[in-house]
Amino acid sequence: MEKFVPVKRSEDGQPVRYLIVDDSVFARKNLARMVETFGGQVVGEAGDGVSAISEYERLTPDIVLMDITMPQMEGIEAAEKIVRDHPNARIVMVSSVGYQENIVAALQRGARHFVQKPVKPEVLYEVIKYVMRDDGTTVHGAGAGAGA
Amino acid sequence: MRMDLIQPFINSADAVLAQGLESPISIENLSMEEEAYRRKGVAAEVFLTGEIEGRIIFDVDLGTAAQLASRLAGVEVSEADDDLVREAVCELANQIIGNSITTLNDQGFHFHVRPPTLHTSEQGSKSSEDTEALVMCFNTSSGNVFMNVALRYNRRRAVERAVVAG
Numbered sequence: 001m002e003k004f005v006p007v008k009r010s011e012d013g014q015p016v017r018y019l020i021v022d023d024s025v026f027a028r029k030n031l032a033r034m035v036e037t038f039g040g041q042v043v044g045e046a047g048d049g050v051s052a053i054s055e056y057e058r059l060t061p062d063i064v065l066m067d068i069t070m071p072q073m074e075g076i077e078a079a080e081k082i083v084r085d086h087p088n089a090r091i092v093m094v095s096s097v098g099y100q101e102n103i104v105a106a107l108q109r110g111a112r113h114f115v116q117k118p119v120k121p122e123v124l125y126e127v128i129k130y131v132m133r134d135d136g137t138t139v140h141g142a143g144a145g146a147g148a
Numbered sequence: 149m150r151m152d153l154i155q156p157f158i159n160s161a162d163a164v165l166a167q168g169l170e171s172p173i174s175i176e177n178l179s180m181e182e183e184a185y186r187r188k189g190v191a192a193e194v195f196l197t198g199e200i201e202g203r204i205i206f207d208v209d210l211g212t213a214a215q216l217a218s219r220l221a222g223v224e225v226s227e228a229d230d231d232l233v234r235e236a237v238c239e240l241a242n243q244i245i246g247n248s249i250t251t252l253n254d255q256g257f258h259f260h261v262r263p264p265t266l267h268t269s270e271q272g273s274k275s276s277e278d279t280e281a282l283v284m285c286f287n288t289s290s291g292n293v294f295m296n297v298a299l300r301y302n303r304r305r306a307v308e309r310a311v312v313a314g
Contacts (some may be wrong), residue, residue: 023263024242026235030221069246069263096246097261099253116250117243118167 004125006039007132009062015041016132019061021052021078022094023070027117031065031094034121038128049073049081056082056089063131066111068095068102076106083110090131094119153200153252153299154282160247161286161295164240168220171289181281185296189213190234191267192241198259200252202299205267206241212291213237219290238264244295 007016018035020042022028032042044059046052048070056064064082068075079091093106098116106114112131115124158175165173189209196202208216210227217225217236225232241264249261281298 024235024239026217026221026232026239027242029232033222069242069261071263096243097249098246099250101253117246118164120167 004038004121007125007128008039009132015039016063016128017041017043017059017061019044019046019052019055019059019064021046021049021055021064021070021075022067023047024067027067031119034119034124035065035128037121038125040128047071049075049078052078053081056086060086062090063128064089064091065094066091068093068097068106076102076109076111079106079111080109092127092131094124150301153257153301154297156248156251157204157244157295157297158284160251161244161284161293164244164247165286165288165293168240168243169216169288169290170219174287175284176287176292177283177285179283181283181296185281187267188294190237192234192238192264193267194241194245194264195262196259196299197262199257199302200259200299201302202297204241204245204299205294205296206237206244207267207294207296208237208291212293215290216240216288216293234266238266240293
């Protein structure tokens, strides 16, 4: 897998903390592996929208990577509920269903960005940097893009 | 069966498999299924409801499924790791269907998709006149991936939606 210059939190230089929400264990493992190559730390995982909300409350991660189509509660509804209680929550929707209505609905309900599956690591990396920029986060190391 | 409904699934399977496996894909075989569906190995099934209704099954033999899982995960996945192998096939189905739905929705078709589930029975229902099944075999560097599509356009749902929309 490609190597990336680590993205760290500006406030304390610590790794960005992720909550990964997807009903597929396989997808969660792949995303976890990917964000670890960005220097991130996966602090929690959830398999549906209901668990995502409780895990967010418990862990207060820096970023949530949220699938849309899930059992019990879909990702857009979960994102809306999280953002309602935590307006600064950074939620990135990660879904294979990327039609315009879906993207608009997700952004209107508080998601910060949308990445379509299959996820390209270099695309997710750029989105993470973009979403973390309000934290004043800088990419540690030389250059801001994907490393060699 | 309307080919304009099927083509996005073919394009999407081609694109997702090629990207995931980082190798070219070819369609080896394309046929109408006349008999009842018979499972070949690890199979994931997705149901659609709305203006387009029916089901799609992705089916691969266990060895191919393990190879696909390894390639997609970037780490070796053994055939013995049943759960991960099945999850990989479901996730692959999810990505292919999701990308197809994106295209169809942007073309004006509205329908709902449920998350993929494992198709565990040996046999499925026989296709009927209005939901005949098309079977495609995608030849990949990891082996063959079969996509069995049985869909129909639900004109009544489309009319109902148009009436509601005014």
